[in-house]
Amino acid sequence: MTDITVTRNDDESRYEIRTDGALAGYAEYQLRPGAIRFIHTELDPAFQGQGLASILAERALTDAAATGDAIVPLCPYIAKYLTTHEIPGAEIRWPKRPGDAPTEA
Template sequence: MTDITVTRDDAESRYEIRSDDTLAGYAEFELRPGAIRFIHTEIDPAFQGQGLAGILAEKALTDAAASGDAIVPLCPYIAKYLTTHEITGAEIRWPKRPGTAPAEA
């Protein structure tokens, strides 16, 4: 049976997912005061199609929400995940799209 683990590596600024002891993918982040910006998610091609990206996103976002920092989904995969999954306790700060005007009251 495969052992899947997700850990936060602050030295590398990323959450890593491992299949047994092999690095299968990661979600890179940048820390800002009061926020964690998810910037890129990648799964090694050898591990694609196994649902690991979803596991990585769920565990990373749950951990980030528990820290109390707002989540800023700059990574397209993380943004899509957040539109289809509830992360308990998460404060989401959706990035403003370039070239869009603020909504008028």
């Protein structure tokens, strides 16, 4: 049986996924007051096709939501994951993109 773990590595500002102890990928973040910005997710090609990116996203986002900080999905993979999966208790702050219409106050 494969042992899969996801841990938060504050020294590297990323969540890391390991399979049987080997680093398979990570989701980088930046902390801001009241928010955690997910900026990049990467999976080693040797580990692709095993559903690990989805496991990494789910566990990282669940942990981030538990802190009470808003999640800002700047990473395309994390943004796509959030459009198709519910993260209980998560406050999502969708980033404004160039060309977005201004919102009414």
